[in-house]
Amino acid sequence: MKLYEQFAEELSALIRSGQLRAGERLPSVREARARRGVSASTVFMAYQLLERDGLVHARPQSGFYVSAQISAGTAAPASTAPRAEASEVAISELVFEVLRAARSDGIAPLGSAFPGPELFPLPQLAKATFAGLRGQDPQTIVDNLSPGNPRLREQIAMRYRLDGVQVQADEIVITNGALEALNAALQVLTRPGDTVVIESPAFYAALQAIERLKLKALEVHTDPVAGIDLDALREALSRHRVAACWLMPGFQNPLGSLMPEANKRALVALLAEHAVPLIEDDVYAELFFDRQRPRPAKASDSAGGVLHCGSFSKSLAPGYRLGWIAAGRYSQQVQRLTLMTTMSAALPAQMAVLNYLETGAYDRHLRRLRTALRARMEAALATIEASFPQGTHVSRPRGGYFLWLALPPGGDAMALHRVALRERIGIAPGQIFSPDHRFSHCIRINCGHSGSIVLPALQRLGALTHALLREST
Structure with missing residues (x-):
């Protein structure tokens, strides 16, 4: 174990045992260096490691402080038991x-x-908007119609690839928020009267979309910690003809559940076996508390049957209404549908987010x-x-x-x-x-x-x- 890792491990034990409490300030880099007899870089790297683990956080011009920890506390709600039939x-x-x-x-x-x-860098985004639109070539207005600005799509694809998810830029369609992406996916995959699998409880906008398209909802037992029950889903797929699943494997709204990665792999395999596409609503993907971002179900998709929907609305720019869909083998159909309905996401919003991403400030903000x-x-x-x-x-x-x-x-x-x-x-x-x-x-x-x-x-x-x-x- 390297020196900075050893120092970080000792501090981690003090924090997890409660000897260092939430809100307490850690020794400054200078103080810690003098006490431990190590270099400033060793102290700073230890603090960075603790920050990545969510145990401490930095305050500008003030230092590092112990973060509040999610404790065991009050028991979690019980798992749900929805009825087994699809309903309007x-x-x-x-x-x-x-x-x-x-x-x-x-x-x-x-x-x-x-x-x-x-919580959002709205002044910086405003500057990024002006910078992005200044001297804009009129031809780019056409270039930014659906499927969206090519550089922005490449930025999004790059973030997928950094997480080990093989998504190409030409699969991505930029949308007016994730909700347009999710609704477009549902419209492409279903016809009136079809059955759609949802979690129980489910995001109310999913229910509204199902209602608007005159579909039926089939609720499946969902655990408040681990997400949708795969055995219950397998049973539902064997008993019903299902056109699509609309699920939130990551930080589900409203439960907050997170499917383990092994469950996500099994989910994708199960749906592929039944030839049922998955609409993966992953708008909270960046808001994780652990060291690494949870990999989406899309990471296990080799057949293009997962339509992965993301958004900057929850992590960067709520009012800019900018989302996207990595639609797999349905990408062209989604692109055509968006062209026939909203045409494209607004150019200023696309340019603002693109310029902000290209500065490298996004991950610091996150x-x-x-x-x-x-x-x-x-x-x-x-x-x-x-x-x-x-x-x-x-x-x-x-x-x-x-x-x-x-x-x-x-x-x-x-x-x-x-x-x-x-x-x-x-x-x-x-x-x-x-x-x-x-x-x-x-x-x-x-x-x-x-x-x-x-x-x-x-x-x-x-x-x-x-x-x-x-x-x-």
């Missing part, structure tokens, strides 16, 4: 009702879909973003443990910024949603994550906003939950 979906009105209320001015955005705007989100999640978990009634179960994701809470018996998510709104707190009740409005005792919490907003709202939400439970008994 009628969810949109309820979703619109919830989202409309949560967008009102002055609402604590615990039910929103995006983390706090202060490291800061992951550290902030992890700290905010840990603070939210601690507040939930202290504020909510005994018997509340909460997920403990290894990335992202959503928490899935199962309230104790008698808990009513819609009732909590309504009383919380009167207190200027927005939440996402569990009923919007199922075709038949199940999960009435569950809520999804966005903990990606500032602690000054989220923590008092969670404390009040816990008190409201206590009061509702008393009323129901």
